[in-house]
Amino acid sequence: MPEDLEELSLLETLDHLLDRGVVIAGDAVISIGDVDLLYLGLNIVLANVDAIIRTGQK
Amino acid sequence: MKWVVIGAHLLRDDIDTPAEPIAAGDLFLSGLPIPDEQPLGDRDLLLRVARVRAALLDRATFIAVRYGFAINTHEEAAAKCSPHLARWRENLERHRLEVEMTLKVVAAERVEPPHRRDFTSGGDYLKALHAATKAVQVDPKFREDAERLLANGRWQHRDNQSLELAALVARESVEKVKYEAIALKERFPHVPFLLSGPWPLEVFGE
Numbered sequence: 001m002p003e004d005l006e007e008l009s010l011l012e013t014l015d016h017l018l019d020r021g022v023v024i025a026g027d028a029v030i031s032i033g034d035v036d037l038l039y040l041g042l043n044i045v046l047a048n049v050d051a052i053i054r055t056g057q058k
Numbered sequence: 059m060k061w062v063v064i065g066a067h068l069l070r071d072d073i074d075t076p077a078e079p080i081a082a083g084d085l086f087l088s089g090l091p092i093p094d095e096q097p098l099g100d101r102d103l104l105l106r107v108a109r110v111r112a113a114l115l116d117r118a119t120f121i122a123v124r125y126g127f128a129i130n131t132h133e134e135a136a137a138k139c140s141p142h143l144a145r146w147r148e149n150l151e152r153h154r155l156e157v158e159m160t161l162k163v164v165a166a167e168r169v170e171p172p173h174r175r176d177f178t179s180g181g182d183y184l185k186a187l188h189a190a191t192k193a194v195q196v197d198p199k200f201r202e203d204a205e206r207l208l209a210n211g212r213w214q215h216r217d218n219q220s221l222e223l224a225a226l227v228a229r230e231s232v233e234k235v236k237y238e239a240i241a242l243k244e245r246f247p248h249v250p251f252l253l254s255g256p257w258p259l260e261v262f263g264e
Binding site (some may be wrong): 009010012013014015016018019020021022024025 | 063065066097105107108110111121122123124125127138139142146160199214224254257258260262263
C-alpha cells in the first residue's frame with residue numbers, strides 16, 4: 001500500500017476509534033432548546049501537558 | 059488491571075484474544091486488559107486497540123463502544139451497560155450480517171464558522187457554531203448518487219466543511235460498494251470524498 005494511503009487509513013481508523021460508537025457512562029449533554037450546549041464526559045485528553053499549557057496561555 | 063472496553067457482542071465466541079469476554083446480561087463486552095497505570099491517551103495503546111477492534115470485526119459484527127470507556131471490574135461494566143442491553147441485542151441480531159461503511163464528503167461550499175470574539179454570550183456562540191455545522195451541504199446530484207450507493211444511510215453533520223454518510227452494507231457487498239465508489243469518483247471528479255470501512259456498528263449501534 002502506498003505510504004500516503006497507509007497514513008490516510010491510520011487517520012481514518014483513529015478517527016473512528018475516538019469519535020464513533022456508543023457512549024456508555026459518565027456522560028451528560030446540557031441542552032437549551034434543541035441545541036447541545038455542553039458535553040461532559042469521556043475524560044481523555046489526547047495531548048501532552050506542554051501543549052495544553054501553551055493553549056491555555058494564548 | 060483494568061480493561062478498555064472495545065465493543066458489545068452477541069456471542070462469547072465473537073471475542074478472541076487478546077480481548078477478553080466480559081458478561082453483560084446475555085451479551086458480552088470485549089475488554090482489552092491493560093495495567094492500571096497505563097494512560098488511555100497512550101499512542102501505542104490506541105493503535106493496539108484499533109488493531110484488536112479490526113480483528114474482532116473480522117470475526118463478527120459488534121457494536122462499537124467509543125474509546126475511553128475503561129473499567130476496573132467486570133461487574134462495573136455490566137452495571138453501566140445494563141440500561142442499553144435490550145436495544146443492543148435487538149440491533150446485534152438485526153445487523154449480524156452487515157457492517158457499516160462511511161462516505162466523508164467535502165461540502166460544496168465551506169460555511170464560515172462564527173468567531174467567538176463576535177459574541178458576548180457563550181450560549182449564543184455555541185448556537186451559531188451549531189447552526190454553521192448544520193448549514194453544510196453537498197452537491198445535490200452527488201448526494202443523490204451517494205444515497206444510491208449507500209442506501210438507507212444516515213447523514214451526519216460533523217464540522218463546517220464536510221458531511222458524512224453512514225450506511226449498513228451486507229458483508230459480502232463491501233467490495234462491490236468500494237468498486238462502485240470508483241465509478242462515483244469518475245462521475246464527480248470535483249467532489250472530494252473518502253469511502254471507508256468496513257466498520258462495526260457505530261452510527262447504527264444506538
